[in-house]
Amino acid sequence: MSNVLALIEVSHRGEMAASARGLLAAAATLGSPVAVVVSAAPLADDDVAWLGELGAVRVYAALTAAAGTVLVAPAVDALGAAIDAYSPVAVLTANSVDGREAAGRLAVRVGGSVLADVVQVRSDNGTVVARHSVFGGAYTVDSVVEGGLPILTIRQGAIEGQAPSATAAVDEAFLDTPSEGAAVIDGFNDDAVVSARPELRTAATVVSGGRGLGSPENFALVEQLADTLGAAVGASRAAVDAGYVAQTAQVGQTGVSVSPQLYVALGISGAIQHRAGMQTAKTIVAINKDEDAPIFEVADFGIVGDIFTVVPKLIEAVKARSN
């Protein structure tokens, strides 16, 4: 079967990124998944076993002192070397900050093209077809690469399911330190891990708060409802700009796109740029005191009311029913 490369990101602490599952699942629908991993130290047996469980048939373990000190370039070099070794029919990266840059550089280097922000993949008589969700899900677009290697950046959280487990064979390789044109990493500032809430991109339920919360302190109301519903916390850009919550929680055009089973919008007007990131949710609930707020146009269940009176009652009512 044809090989498909999947670039697996590793944090500077040595943790494999959660995007690995979706990448390997997508790779498995196109061929035989080869996980490409760049690290300074040899991979632990546990890591190899984990990648195999997620469907990696082979692991291309590229070792380089530059991992963690040089930005993205080691990943591009590793993918280039893996292309020589496995002649893949496609290369997949996460649609992450690192993944996109690696994909872009690789396309130029090896004469391929990037299919960006892919939500689904399939093989059509040997042609790799990528599906994109465009303009906030208003359109579904399928695209292919002609005349070169398809390099796909896969939207995080978009691919469901898991590839069949495999026992991964490891091929180890040593990479030279990139010399030309590389940016240097001086340090890492990790986000404080504050909660055990589900990850925003893959959560089944998302509770988001907007400018209507009014202050960082009041934003706790969003977190309380999220915890009652076992949900991830999201936000509008206005809430992020006002400093109520970290930018990584932003849902919308220039933030994260989510498609949960349930999306609850609290004190969010529903500007078109916000809707672009959440209107493909299965069920949308909105609470807003402005009867004409555009969020109600996409809400399955809307309450015209004050979040500070409705939400505490809702939390009680949900708790009472789940007991």
Next chain:
Amino acid sequence: MKIVVLVKQVPDTAEERKLNLATGQLDREATDSVVDEINERALEAALRLKDADKGTEVVAMTMGPADAVQALRKALSMGADSAVHIVDDSLNGADTGRTAATLAAALRVTGFDVVLAGNESTDGRGGVVPAMVAEHLKLPLLGSLVSADIADDGVHGVRQGEGGTLTVRAALPAIVTVTERFPEARFPNFKGILTAKRKPVTTLSAAELDVPAGVSRTVVVATVERPPRAAGRKLIDDGTAADELAEFLVANRLV
């Protein structure tokens, strides 16, 4: 220092954007065209350097159809010194690969110390063009920065990563992309609008740039429109709405 800012004209995100279902291409008639907000923030970063050091030269560059010159006029009225417009019928519907190859060729012509771009365009959302340009030019890319300190001895910045931020640096020349964490752009003032008319806009064609036709390209094979969402129930809270919502969530197995 010479800074080239890559600006893209995009359909206004405040309106309902449309694709042509037959070609998969953007329906340019459906919405107003504006300078992508992220590019205005990139330009603002360049203009702040110019405010601090008059020796800084700021060039706005775009590749786009004839009317994309409006995006350049806006950049000039905000304070850019000159502009470069790459316009050519053969670039119609160019994919990210061709766009990047063309921009890289034009950047070789203009020269620069720093290229500033947006981390991601609001129409394509590819977020790959600057990386491709960097690879063509064999230059470092400091992408998705939340802040940057740009000086003659290099760029130091903070990059938004997956589980936190990174402090990164590169020597010049370098390519830098900004995120929304960068400050909002200034509005053009009256003087800026007047002087913009006298500032030079250089036009370059694809033929002049001699961009080799790449072997690889992306092709859209199908475009399907999704039915719009319909509004559901809307209650005015009279004290019982929270209970009804809880009922609804339970009935739909959402809790």
